[in-house]
Amino acid sequence: MSSVDLLNKTAELVAVASESFSEAQITEHIQNELQAHQHLELTRIGDNLVARTQLGRANRVILAGHTDTVPANGNAQPRIEGDHLWGVGSADMKGGLAVMLKLAEQHTQPAVDVTYVFYAREEVASEHSGLGELFDQRPDLLEGDVALLGEPTDGQIEAGCQGAMRFSITLKGKRAHTARAWMGSNAIHRLAGLLTAIDAYVPRQPVLLGCHFHEALQVVRVSGGVAGNVVPDSAQIELAHRFAPDRSADQAEQHVRDLLLPYLGDDDEVELLDLSPAAYPAVEHPCITSLIERHDLGVRAKLGWTDVARFAEHGVPAVNFGPGDSALAHTPQEHLVGESIRRTYSALDDLLRIGP
């Protein structure tokens, strides 16, 4: 498949606006394209579309990608210049969708069974995820040996992902007039010890199956105060923790709670606001190993959270592998280079032809 073909296909997808929650049109577009193909079994669930081969192969590979984009920023219209395609979603991740569509059309008799998953609402809060909706309603559609997500990794393997959790921590004090401050207890002052401990925290950087992770513990919000002449009786921080996949979510939560404990009194409160589990790097799965070895792919840890964790949570080892530069995603400069999408297509084409 030539770079030109692949960039053109991506441009076609970029031209269909598909901001999160407005994805009916892009899903129609993909469905119209795929339903001509007899080798694919299509299932539409809401704005999600699953296309599967049913050839009874020994392995089933899932190729998955989200259809939504962030709002355009002067880059709603695709524009090809030489080997570059400019436009919102060109990297994140309509390039990945274009690769999936081309593979789905080309491979009528792949060496592995393939499930192509086009899902909605990835760029918004986790609770809205179309992939979550699919796992809830039709988990059978998502069964497979390994999953590859087309998130932009510039054709390298980004393996596993760190988990994420956020806590709300409320410290209590006693209200008083500032003219008689010693009658009260300043809850904002009580943050001093807690913030000092968090600031001094040295995050772990474990290397797991060759992937270098880097944890984080960061206060992302702080608030407190009653009025300009009142000693405040409450102060709140929101604490974000990213943890490597050698810890379970429970272990990571306990680790943070242990760290907080010395700074908490009886009336203080710690609440877990949300939690996304980590995923261990799936680089030992034969399909992934073959992909890496045959194409000499770089392998690195995924530090941000992606839907590989959702697959891993359901027992399907998963990695990120797609065209485009993630650093450009969500920027007005978002673009895709032909060489990047060609290399990605070529590696997956090879996997589907030969198998693991």
Add this chain to the structure above:
Amino acid sequence: MSSVDLLNKTAELVAVASESFSEAQITEHIQNELQAHQHLELTRIGDNLVARTQLGRANRVILAGHTDTVPANGNAQPRIEGDHLWGVGSADMKGGLAVMLKLAEQHTQPAVDVTYVFYAREEVASEHSGLGELFDQRPDLLEGDVALLGEPTDGQIEAGCQGAMRFSITLKGKRAHTARAWMGSNAIHRLAGLLTAIDAYVPRQPVLLGCHFHEALQVVRVSGGVAGNVVPDSAQIELAHRFAPDRSADQAEQHVRDLLLPYLGDDDEVELLDLSPAAYPAVEHPCITSLIERHDLGVRAKLGWTDVARFAEHGVPAVNFGPGDSALAHTPQEHLVGESIRRTYSALDDLLRIGP
């Protein structure tokens, strides 16, 4: 003057609602009462009323009180039970106004010239002050040797007052994704050092002319944060400082700035939000000395800010001296005890009859 007369007079004033900014009616009420008296020269400025004797006495004493109350809280109607008057403003400070009115009516030939100042909007932000309005428009009306404010001190002398200032302090950082926290600099974490220093601050407690002051340095507000997955690049605190009157406002400001300096970087910002000067205790003025000695009054420092500082700033030594318990002010339980207002009246009556 009997307790009953004084409580009845206070009840009459409580019955006229006079929430801040709605004081025209109470000012009319006082004006109607006083204009019958030939020995008083009345001047109305907005909702402020000044009544003066012009007898050419060696000394002029200013008796001043604010006409506004905080909003009623189920206690809009005055109610007398035995020796107690219940109702909004009974202590803060319609008891003081009642004493002023009685004195103004009784003393046609006082031993000192007297200026009675009834002023508006004390219970709201300083910029709205009716006393400030008078000082701006007719400072000549407020000239005198000493001023006594009828704020509730239960008939004791509360001398001087602490100054107050508030700062806004903004610490800067560098924004980053929490998945790559080490690329940023967390502005909220930077609060740790600053809060530790402020929490460890030991406020001075100077004793000035027998009055025990007690300073304060309190963070009254904190805020910061961008989103749950962003290392924040800005964090802000609001810092309140109360300072004793042995420091000028400039000295107190410099003291706080010196304290903050080690925790500030080049991009951080410190802004002085507002400033109310302190007032030195005026207990050495002959009028006040006589009052204290003849009636064996208790003398203590005023820790909160009051308008004595406004008089002191204009060169008029001032103290707080009024009936009622300030701890009850602004509460639904606000009330005035007859004995308290009778004692206050009696001491001032004596001062106006005999002089210093």
